[in-house]
Structures are given as C-alpha cells and as structure tokens.
Amino acid sequence: MRNGFNSRTFMQKAAMCRLFAFFWLALCLVLPIPSGAAGPETVRARFIIDGDTFTTTDGRTVRLAAIDAPEIGRDGRPDEHYAAQARERLRALVFGKEVELVSDGSGRDRHGRILAHVILPEGGTAQEALVREGFAIVYPHDDNDPSRLGLLIAMQRQAILEGKGMWPRVLVSPFAEMSFLGNQASKRFGPVDCVVTRRISGGRRVDFPGLREAFWEGFAPYRECRSPFALQN
Structure with a gap:
C-alpha cells in the first residue's frame, strides 16, 4: 500500500543513518579540536x-x-x-x-x-x-x-x-577621594577629568564618589587614565 509501512524502505533508511553516524564519528575523531x-x-x-x-x-x-x-x-x-x-x-x-x-x-x-x-x-x-x-x-x-x-x-x-595587601595604602591616598566615572558596559572607570571617561555616554555612565566604591562594584581602572597604584612605595 502507498501509505502503509514498508519494512524494506525503513531498513534501508536505518542503515543509511547508521552509516552516516559512523562517518560523522570518524570525522570527529580525526579532526583537531578548536583551541577554544x-x-x-x-x-x-x-x-x-x-x-x-x-x-x-x-x-x-x-x-x-x-x-x-x-x-x-x-x-x-x-x-x-x-x-x-x-x-x-x-x-x-x-x-x-x-x-x-x-x-x-x-x-x-x-x-x-x-x-x-x-x-x-x-x-x-x-x-x-x-x-x-x-x-x-x-x-x-x-x-x-x-x-x-x-x-x-x-x-x-x-x-x-579586611585591609589585605595593597588596599590600606591605595584607599587612603588623596587620589582615592576623587570622583570617578564608570562605564557600565565595559566595567572600566577613571577620574572625571580623564579623556576616556568624558566620552562615556549617559546610558552607560556610572558615578562613583570615591575609589573604594568603584572597586567594590567590580570595576577596573582604564589603562588610559592615571593608575590608582601609581604611588610611591
């Protein structure tokens, strides 16, 4: 019957699927894994x-x-x-x-x-x-x-x-009391007078009253701005 179950056709398709799966597996085994x-x-x-x-x-x-x-x-x-x-x-x-x-x-x-x-x-x-x-x-x-x-x-x-490591000195420097601007998209921040922070668009802009607040939120300093770690040891 035209619309009935054809066991021969089914077996042929199943065999083709198994053959395709075999070749796909073999291909995966011989191809190099991408570095990522x-x-x-x-x-x-x-x-x-x-x-x-x-x-x-x-x-x-x-x-x-x-x-x-x-x-x-x-x-x-x-x-x-x-x-x-x-x-x-x-x-x-x-x-x-x-x-x-x-x-x-x-x-x-x-x-x-x-x-x-x-x-x-x-x-x-x-x-x-x-x-x-x-x-x-x-x-x-x-x-x-x-x-x-x-x-x-x-x-x-x-x-x-807990004041571990570098933090006590970094967070009491005069630089730490400045105002900072952050970029919500890139998670970077810098002083308000830095050329990079001036270009932050309003929708992405985050205001920080001090250095502690910026680091607390997981933002990192722009490399183009003055580093908060540029202190005399």
Missing part, C-alpha cells in the same frame, strides 16, 4: 614576569584571566605600589610547579598570550589567592566565566573590608 574548546592543560611555570603573567617551560606566556596586578616599572618608570610583592606572591604560588590552565574567554589576548585560570596543585586558582590576599584586582571582560568572576568580586570585597 580545549580542556585543561598542564604546564610548568618557568619565569615570573609580574603579578599576573608568567612563562612556561615550553616558552609560552600565560596571562592570568580576569585579574590585574600592579605593574612592574619598565623603561625608567618606577614600580606601581605593591607590584614587587604581587610578583613574589605569584612566584610562591606557581614557580617550578605543574599547574593546570583552564581557558577563559577568547583564549588569547591581543599580545598572543594565553588567557587562563590557573589551577594550583593544592586546589583553587592563582587568581583567587592573589585577589583574596590583596595582591591583585578583578579585571572583568565580557567573555569571562560569570561564576568565576562573581567569586573574584566577592573575594575582592572581603580583601577591602
């Missing part, structure tokens, strides 16, 4: 560049995702406040150790460095330790893992409350 989909990778840290960057024994550079540490001075410029301490803390956490890299966001920054959360041998991440102890700040991006980012912001607030 790669699982955790184990590396050994060889050299600590600063408080948020290190190189591996195979010559690659790893930039810790979602945080930023005070900058080490270069080209005659002095270190930012707590830069040396942040580098030493990262050294204690990862130097010579095997750590796991969990890719975050795009997987690479504009300098070609690996962007990753660094899982420590004892558990937790290097980011969590640095932020919790006041050696680094949260530095959010749109493509960060929301759960990891939320945890880091909570840890930053606790570090501020």
